[in-house]
Amino acid sequence: MRVLLVEDATGLGEAVQEQISEDGHAVDWVQSLGFAETSVRTTTYDLVLLDLMLPDGHGIDFLRKLRQAGNATPVIILTARDQVSDRIDGLNAGADDYLVKPFDLTELSARIAAVARRYRGNPNPVVCVGDLNVNLGDHKVLRNGHSVELTAREWALLEAFIQHPGMLLSRSQLEDRLYEFGAEIESNTIEVYISRLRKKLGKDLIVTVRGMGYRLKTYES
Amino acid sequence: MKARRSLQKTLSIGLTVGVTLLWLMGVTASGLVAQHEMNEVFDSALEETAQRILPLAVTDILSRESGAGQKRAPAMEDHEEYLTYLVRDASGQILLQSHDTDISVFGARPKKGFFDTATHRIYGASAVSDTLFIEVAEPLAHRREAAFEAGLALLLPLLFLIPVSLIGVWWAVRFSLRRVVVFRESLESRGSGDLSSVSVEQLPTEFEPIAASINRLLERLRRALESERSFTANSAHELRTPLATALAKVQRLKTELSEETSLQKACEIEDSLRDLARLSQKLLELAKAEGGGVLSEKAQDLVPILQTIIGDYERLEPGRIDIQVPDTQVNSLLNQDAFAILVRNLVENALKHGDTGAPVRVRLSADGTLSVANRGDIIAPDELALLRNRFVRSKTDALGSGLGLAIVEAIVEGAGVQLALHSPAQGQLDGFEAELNIVINR
Numbered sequence: 001m002r003v004l005l006v007e008d009a010t011g012l013g014e015a016v017q018e019q020i021s022e023d024g025h026a027v028d029w030v031q032s033l034g035f036a037e038t039s040v041r042t043t044t045y046d047l048v049l050l051d052l053m054l055p056d057g058h059g060i061d062f063l064r065k066l067r068q069a070g071n072a073t074p075v076i077i078l079t080a081r082d083q084v085s086d087r088i089d090g091l092n093a094g095a096d097d098y099l100v101k102p103f104d105l106t107e108l109s110a111r112i113a114a115v116a117r118r119y120r121g122n123p124n125p126v127v128c129v130g131d132l133n134v135n136l137g138d139h140k141v142l143r144n145g146h147s148v149e150l151t152a153r154e155w156a157l158l159e160a161f162i163q164h165p166g167m168l169l170s171r172s173q174l175e176d177r178l179y180e181f182g183a184e185i186e187s188n189t190i191e192v193y194i195s196r197l198r199k200k201l202g203k204d205l206i207v208t209v210r211g212m213g214y215r216l217k218t219y220e221s
Numbered sequence: 222m223k224a225r226r227s228l229q230k231t232l233s234i235g236l237t238v239g240v241t242l243l244w245l246m247g248v249t250a251s252g253l254v255a256q257h258e259m260n261e262v263f264d265s266a267l268e269e270t271a272q273r274i275l276p277l278a279v280t281d282i283l284s285r286e287s288g289a290g291q292k293r294a295p296a297m298e299d300h301e302e303y304l305t306y307l308v309r310d311a312s313g314q315i316l317l318q319s320h321d322t323d324i325s326v327f328g329a330r331p332k333k334g335f336f337d338t339a340t341h342r343i344y345g346a347s348a349v350s351d352t353l354f355i356e357v358a359e360p361l362a363h364r365r366e367a368a369f370e371a372g373l374a375l376l377l378p379l380l381f382l383i384p385v386s387l388i389g390v391w392w393a394v395r396f397s398l399r400r401v402v403v404f405r406e407s408l409e410s411r412g413s414g415d416l417s418s419v420s421v422e423q424l425p426t427e428f429e430p431i432a433a434s435i436n437r438l439l440e441r442l443r444r445a446l447e448s449e450r451s452f453t454a455n456s457a458h459e460l461r462t463p464l465a466t467a468l469a470k471v472q473r474l475k476t477e478l479s480e481e482t483s484l485q486k487a488c489e490i491e492d493s494l495r496d497l498a499r500l501s502q503k504l505l506e507l508a509k510a511e512g513g514g515v516l517s518e519k520a521q522d523l524v525p526i527l528q529t530i531i532g533d534y535e536r537l538e539p540g541r542i543d544i545q546v547p548d549t550q551v552n553s554l555l556n557q558d559a560f561a562i563l564v565r566n567l568v569e570n571a572l573k574h575g576d577t578g579a580p581v582r583v584r585l586s587a588d589g590t591l592s593v594a595n596r597g598d599i600i601a602p603d604e605l606a607l608l609r610n611r612f613v614r615s616k617t618d619a620l621g622s623g624l625g626l627a628i629v630e631a632i633v634e635g636a637g638v639q640l641a642l643h644s645p646a647q648g649q650l651d652g653f654e655a656e657l658n659i660v661i662n663r
Contacts, residue, residue: 009462015469022476080461082502083509084526084561102465102498105472 001046001116001159002177005029006036006062007078008054012101016049016078019105020112024139024156026180033057040066043176045073046163047112052079052090060093067094074119076111078103113137120163127162129216132201134162141201148200153178157193161206161216170213229398233391240386241379248375255375256368263364264335267344270304271357275348278308278355282316306357307331316353326358337361400424404432416443450512457505464501468494503624506562510631515559516661522550523659526557527585530564534572541572543580547587554661555636563632564591566625567655571595575652582646589660594646595653605642629655636661 003020007013008031017027028043030036033056040048048066052059063075074096079086082100090098096115099108113136117123125137133142139155141148150158160169160177171190178193179185186192194206194214207215301321308317313330326341331354333345341358348355400423408419416439421432471491478484524546531544553560571581575595582594600608609630633640638657646654 009466011466012462012469015466015473018473019469080458080465082505083558084529085558087529088557101461102468102494105469 001025001112001156001163002043002180003027003112004036004039004043004045004048006031006033006049006054006059007051008032009051015105016108019109020049022152023109023112024152024159025112026156026176026178026183028180031055033059033062036062037065039181040071040073043181046177047116048073048075049108049112050075050077050095052077052081052086060089063090063093063095074115076108076115078108110137116163129162130202130205132205134158136162143201150197150200153193154197154200157190158197158201161214165216168209168213168215173213229391229394232394233387236390236394237383237387240390241383244379244382248372248379251375252368252372255371259367259371260364263342263359264344267304267335267342267357267359268346271306271344271346271355274306274357275308275346275353275355278306278317279348279353282308282353303363304357304359306355308353308355310352311354322358327356331356397425401428404428408435416446447512450508453504453508454512457501457508460497460501464494464498468498503628506566506628507624507631510559510562510628510635513635515556515632515635516554517556520552520554520662521557522552523555523557523560524551524585526561527564527583527591530561531568531583534568538572541577541580542568542583544583546585549587551585551587551589551660553589553659555659559632559636560659563629563659564593566629567593570625570655571653585659589658590656591659592647592654592656594643594649594655596646596649597652599651600644600653602644605644608642609640626655633657 003025005013005016005020005027007016007029010031013029013031017029020027025047028039028045030039031054033054036048036050039045050059050063059077059079063077066073066075075094076097076099077090077095078099078101079090080101087098096118097111099111113125114123117125117136125135127134127136131144133145135141136159139150141150141155141158156178157174160174174190175185178190194208198205204217207217209215302319305319305322305326306317307315307319307322307324307327309315309331311331315324318324326338327343328338331345331347332343333347333354335342335344337343338358340362341360342364343356343358345354345356347353404419404424418436418439419432421429421436424432468491471487471494475484475487475491478487527546528544531542534542568581568583571593572595574597575581576597579596582592584590584592584594608626629640638659638661641656643654643656644652646652647656
């Protein structure tokens with residue numbers, strides 16, 4: 001997934017970015033609402049992690065603007081404010097979840113996965129695609145009952161297909177989901193990962209639509 | 222130390238005694254003046270009587286020499302004489318006396334002018350070139366009786382006036398002190414968290430400085446408490462981001478460590494950071510609970526708040542909470558944040574100290590009775606009472622700050638409701654239960 005992290009505390013931002021990158025998501029980390037607004041205008045995100053007390057304003061205002069503009073990207077609030085009323089305000093403003101600092105990074109990962117699942121309309125973390133059994137919760141893939149090891153990038157690509165069942169995804173859309181701003185991307189990177197996935201999970205799993213992009217072949221939950 | 226006395230009692234008794242003494246002094250003075258005046262009147266009467274009788278006596282005695290007189294003047298009617306007289310010559314030979322005259326009252330020889338004997342006041346006058354003397358005697362008892370009766374007449378009203386003045390003074394003092402009493406009652410009836418200024422208006426001017434001093438003191442107290450609370454709240458709040466950073470960094474570090482001892486050290490750091498996080502959380506909650514404001518302006522339904530909080534624990538420890546809430550709304554003025562803190566602390570306590578094998582029972586009834594109960598050892602009654610104190614923990618190995626029940630206590634106190642602690646829990650043979658009614662209305 002492509003994740004936007006809005007957090008002004010440098011150390012915390014670094015650690016969170018590392019954690020979600022390791023989960024296989026591409027993370028853009030900005031430290032102010034100004035940058036956050038620019039980012040959501042130029043890139044489509046799958047999830048926003050939003051701190052509330054930022055140097056140039058309140059995260060809730062950003063969230064309200066986002067929702068007013070019709071942007072439905074899931075948002076998880078990360079905040080030092082733990083009162084129920086703060087939480088209710090946040091959820092009323094359109095947040096999908098709320099995590100109070102200090103939090104466990106593993107819990108953050110779990111919440112990200114849970115919000116992503118809910119957002120897809122399927123809270124069940126286990127998805128079956130052909131002979132594959134994919135657990136989106138703990139990132140495990142079984143092929144005919146046998147565990148398959150995937151790297152973070154491979155996993156992120158597979159997740160992108162599963163989250164958009166039957167949809168045609170262009171190479172640049174996939175690149176967006178795999179790489180944050182400023183990352184060096186080789187021209188054939190996506191092709192390389194697609195071929196690795198086909199090798200590990202079956203060659204007919206992902207269909208190439210010539211000149212347009214790729215699509216997951218079958219999907220059932 | 223002197224026993225403390227009521228101002229009203231002191232003033233009433235003091236003023237009454239003072240008024241009575243003054244009255245007595247006044248009565249004595251007027252008695253003395255009256256007695257003096259009466260003596261003058263009596264003396265004048267005595268003198269007048271002597272001078273009126275003397276020419277008659279002289280005539281009588283002279284005519285007696287011609288054989289017509291009597292030695293004792295006859296009584297016209299039988300009556301008691303106040304004034305008796307004796308007419309003698311210079312040698313003391315009795316020439317004439319009134320019919321009741323007691324001769325022993327008079328001296329051996331006649332004297333002129335006023336003089337007193339032990340029992341009588343006597344006036345003597347002479348006629349015929351000091352050859353005839355008349356002495357008129359009046360018993361002093363008569364004068365004393367008159368003085369006594371006059372004094373009594375002056376004193377009698379006191380019997381009536383003392384109680385009347387006592388009641389009057391008591392009422393007047395009470396009336397003048399009524400604002401002070403109202404002031405005292407308004408101070409007494411204040412809640413522990415009420416540090417608002419007292420009303421100076423309508424207090425007697427003498428008490429204004431006291432009220433002003435109290436207000437200054439309250440203001441200082443309020444500022445001190447506020448700064449203490451905001452310090453606690455701010456520091457706890459400000460601690461969160463660096464704590465989050467440190468915790469996240471340690472967790473990242475753990476993923477990079479492979480060596481067993483280093484990994485264990487990292488885990489220990491993580492545990493202390495969690496402790497620190499828990500403590501800052503509790504301090505923030507305590508500051509919020511003690512900072513007042515546990516009541517809202519308008520009543521809100523607390524059922525969804527309860528469900529949200531329980532939902533959080535459900536996610537952390539699935540299946541450990543058995544919750545029942547009513548289908549109806551439970552509206553209360555209790556602030557939702559304060560309520561959330563209250564529930565969180567009660568549930569955390571129950572999860573921490575209760576048997577891990579048994580669920581924590583959370584019940585909210587339609588009338589607003591909230592009960593949180595767990596299974597486990599029975600807590601002795603004396604220990605149960607101690608639990609409400611800060612930093613006191615039940616004998617347990619579980620982690621905790623010891624602030625949980627103190628926070629709950631601060632909230633219920635601020636909201637003016639009662640928290641009941643039961644061990645064993647109601648309807649059970651063991652365990653612990655906290656019970657309170659969360660419905661607060663104006």
